[in-house]
Amino acid sequence: MKKNIVLLPGDGIGEEVTASAQRVLDAVAHQFNHTFTYQTEAIGGAAIDEFGTPLPEATEKACHASDAVLLGAVGGPKWDENPSHLRPEKGLLGIRKSLGLFANLRPVQGFAELLHASPLKHEVVNDSDLLIVRELTGGLYFGTPSERRDDGASVVDTLAYERSEIERIVRKGFEAASVRRKHLTSVDKANVLESSKVWREVVNEIAPEYPDVTVEHMLVDAAAMKLITAPTDFDVIVTENMFGDILSDEASVLTGSLGMLPSASLREDGFGLYEPVHGSAPDIAGQGLANPFATILSAAMMLRYSFAMQKEAETIEKAVDSVLKQGYHTGDLNVKNGQKVGTKEITDYVIEMI
Amino acid sequence: MKKNIVLLPGDGIGEEVTASAQRVLDAVAHQFNHTFTYQTEAIGGAAIDEFGTPLPEATEKACHASDAVLLGAVGGPKWDENPSHLRPEKGLLGIRKSLGLFANLRPVQGFAELLHASPLKHEVVNDSDLLIVRELTGGLYFGTPSERRDDGASVVDTLAYERSEIERIVRKGFEAASVRRKHLTSVDKANVLESSKVWREVVNEIAPEYPDVTVEHMLVDAAAMKLITAPTDFDVIVTENMFGDILSDEASVLTGSLGMLPSASLREDGFGLYEPVHGSAPDIAGQGLANPFATILSAAMMLRYSFAMQKEAETIEKAVDSVLKQGYHTGDLNVKNGQKVGTKEITDYVIEMI
Numbered sequence: 001m002k003k004n005i006v007l008l009p010g011d012g013i014g015e016e017v018t019a020s021a022q023r024v025l026d027a028v029a030h031q032f033n034h035t036f037t038y039q040t041e042a043i044g045g046a047a048i049d050e051f052g053t054p055l056p057e058a059t060e061k062a063c064h065a066s067d068a069v070l071l072g073a074v075g076g077p078k079w080d081e082n083p084s085h086l087r088p089e090k091g092l093l094g095i096r097k098s099l100g101l102f103a104n105l106r107p108v109q110g111f112a113e114l115l116h117a118s119p120l121k122h123e124v125v126n127d128s129d130l131l132i133v134r135e136l137t138g139g140l141y142f143g144t145p146s147e148r149r150d151d152g153a154s155v156v157d158t159l160a161y162e163r164s165e166i167e168r169i170v171r172k173g174f175e176a177a178s179v180r181r182k183h184l185t186s187v188d189k190a191n192v193l194e195s196s197k198v199w200r201e202v203v204n205e206i207a208p209e210y211p212d213v214t215v216e217h218m219l220v221d222a223a224a225m226k227l228i229t230a231p232t233d234f235d236v237i238v239t240e241n242m243f244g245d246i247l248s249d250e251a252s253v254l255t256g257s258l259g260m261l262p263s264a265s266l267r268e269d270g271f272g273l274y275e276p277v278h279g280s281a282p283d284i285a286g287q288g289l290a291n292p293f294a295t296i297l298s299a300a301m302m303l304r305y306s307f308a309m310q311k312e313a314e315t316i317e318k319a320v321d322s323v324l325k326q327g328y329h330t331g332d333l334n335v336k337n338g339q340k341v342g343t344k345e346i347t348d349y350v351i352e353m354i
Numbered sequence: 355m356k357k358n359i360v361l362l363p364g365d366g367i368g369e370e371v372t373a374s375a376q377r378v379l380d381a382v383a384h385q386f387n388h389t390f391t392y393q394t395e396a397i398g399g400a401a402i403d404e405f406g407t408p409l410p411e412a413t414e415k416a417c418h419a420s421d422a423v424l425l426g427a428v429g430g431p432k433w434d435e436n437p438s439h440l441r442p443e444k445g446l447l448g449i450r451k452s453l454g455l456f457a458n459l460r461p462v463q464g465f466a467e468l469l470h471a472s473p474l475k476h477e478v479v480n481d482s483d484l485l486i487v488r489e490l491t492g493g494l495y496f497g498t499p500s501e502r503r504d505d506g507a508s509v510v511d512t513l514a515y516e517r518s519e520i521e522r523i524v525r526k527g528f529e530a531a532s533v534r535r536k537h538l539t540s541v542d543k544a545n546v547l548e549s550s551k552v553w554r555e556v557v558n559e560i561a562p563e564y565p566d567v568t569v570e571h572m573l574v575d576a577a578a579m580k581l582i583t584a585p586t587d588f589d590v591i592v593t594e595n596m597f598g599d600i601l602s603d604e605a606s607v608l609t610g611s612l613g614m615l616p617s618a619s620l621r622e623d624g625f626g627l628y629e630p631v632h633g634s635a636p637d638i639a640g641q642g643l644a645n646p647f648a649t650i651l652s653a654a655m656m657l658r659y660s661f662a663m664q665k666e667a668e669t670i671e672k673a674v675d676s677v678l679k680q681g682y683h684t685g686d687l688n689v690k691n692g693q694k695v696g697t698k699e700i701t702d703y704v705i706e707m708i
């Protein structure tokens with residue numbers, strides 16, 4: 001197959017980790033007889049510096065014309081004091097909205113070699129394997145009005161959803177659960193928010209279409225507790241944008257391997273943007289020290305979700321797993337009796353295993 | 355001093371735990387020569403059953419006329435399917451708003467005897483001692499519009515704040531930090547929400563009034579991570595209503611002693627409502643098994659914050675501590691080599707120590 005991939009390195013370590021993932025993708029293409037072509041575009045702080053905007057039109061266009069997008073990371077102290085339309089994150093929010101990427105999938109799974117670095121006790125976190133399905137283009141993030149009023153004496157943001165937006169993300173949650181352990185936890189704040197009441201109704205309406213999936217409703221505050229006390233109780237969590245932002249970051253530190261976590265942001269037709277969960281790590285940028293695993297695993301998600309290349313995706317995942325099993329790791333990871341190597345070297349090892 | 359306290363037992367174990375706290379308060383009154391009078395009123399599910407509303411007018415009136423309010427817990431499966439104006443939580447939200455209790459204080463502190471029950475590793479959670487100051491009468495909880503539109507095709511909730519509402523809660527945060535370890539973490543989502551940008555501005559404006567307090571801004575997703583990876587880094591956290599709801603519940607399970615956590619909801623003049631953080635535990639209600647410690651410690655907060663009775667508050671706190679040190683505990687707590695006793699008995703032990 002021929003696929004055209006847009007690379008958005010962004011800021012900090014973004015360039016290094018997307019370069020690594022590209023090398024891995026090329027190795028897979030070679031192995032499986034695919035042709036991947038790449039186009040690199042600017043986003044985030046880098047785009048602000050070069051083009052005066054975090055999301056240049058050329059970037060948007062290229063993404064729309066592509067088969068999938070791989071993003072590194074955006075942000076850094078350099079742009080922290082910028083006015084809000086000139087902040088790197090606006091590029092990320094803008095491209096999600098522009099591409100209609102309403103479904104954010106964040107799998108959280110422990111790696112045996114890293115679990116000892118978890119802040120949780122082994123018996124609490126062991127065997128946890130959950131997937132957060134977060135709504136990504138609605139809610140408080142995009143609702144209007146979002147403005148100051150009365151000369152700055154008051155301010156409002158708006159949590160708005162179309163019922164159809166809730167329906168499509170809830171379906172994604174059910175679909176994900178039905179190919180996993182068939183347990184869906186829908187998280188809301190139905191005892192306070194009208195939008196959560198609608199959310200709960202929609203979940204209950206759609207549930208009969210997935211009779212093999214067990215559904216549970218949980219309040220967001222209870223979910224924030226249970227992720228810590230009993231993470232293994234979760235299979236798939238589906239929730240709205242802001243709750244998903246908070247809970248997925250909370251979940252990302254449970255297994256001691258934030259540097260390993262990939263994510264996918266999908267449209268209905270399977271098109272998607274893929275990015276590591278971690279940030280731009282400006283402190284180690286450009287030094288060849290960055291951990292590329294999360295971006296490489298994001299590329300694997302791209303193969304699976306956007307290109308329907310199951311075997312190819314698994315090949316990458318197994319390669320990463322076996323490099324880690326051999327004890328190779330970057331400086332951010334804590335592997336007992338492991339060997340610390342740099343970005344390029346660890347990528348070489350992954351490619352060797354493909 | 356003479357003080358008039360309204361007791362709102364509410365649902366489930368609420369009656370048992372408030373009865374325990376009342377006995378402890380009486381012991382303190384006797385010891386320190388105060389007179390506490392009590393008036394018991396209905397709230398939550400119990401009020402729905404008896405009066406057809408979760409917050410009867412008589413309850414509101416009595417609270418307004420009192421010197422402080424002690425609440426047990428509200429809610430239970432019995433009322434879970436009720437329409438939203440007939441849900442127990444509405445009573446709680448209503449009384450907070452009616453009394454103007456904008457500042458919710460939730461201290462989270464480990465007890466040496468219980469820390470081993472924490473889901474976190476000892477070295478991560480040991481010595482953690484933090485206070486969450488949550489805005490309680492604004493934001494998404496009370497903003498309007500909060501309604502369905504277009505015949506149910508869409509729904510909105512509103513996150514609204516007056517700048518003055520932000521100012522007064524931020525001041526509470528600074529004040530709390532200045533009598534503790536002088537570190538304030540202000541949590542927002544300033545990279546997305548306009549209200550968070552105002553929040554951050556207000557914090558920066560007020561900071562110079564508290565030169566001995568170090569201020570740090572943290573995004574809510576980052577805070578959700580750091581509470582788990584480095585809880586000891588926090589002293590005081592100040593945040594808006596919904597973020598505070600999520601983060602304070604997340605924080606409540608860190609030390610393995612949810613059943614020990616008190617809370618205070620305060621007005622500017624020191625008037626307040628006090629309640630345990632835990633819920634109504636309908637499964638063990640009425641059996642004499644409930645853990646009254648969190649409610650007893652909430653009563654201690656009442657003495658400290660509403661009645662300025664520091665010594666009296668400390669007497670209660672020390673009594674609880676020493677009962678726990680002697681190994682006595684209720685069934686919800688996990689104390690090594692401890693002795694499990696019931697609500698009445700453990701309350702007797704606390705009173706003995708006063």
Ligand SMILES: CC(C)[C@H](C(=O)O)[C@@H](O)C(=O)O
Pocket residue numbers: 089092093245545546575
């Ligand atoms: C950078 C920020 C706007 C973004 C979000 O809140 O969605 C990030 O936290 C994420 O989760 O991808």
Ligand SMILES: CC(C)[C@H](C(=O)O)[C@@H](O)C(=O)O
Pocket residue numbers: 191192221443446447599
């Ligand atoms: C019962 C519910 C409405 C309430 C809240 O969300 O404020 C509770 O979770 C709390 O934190 O006291």
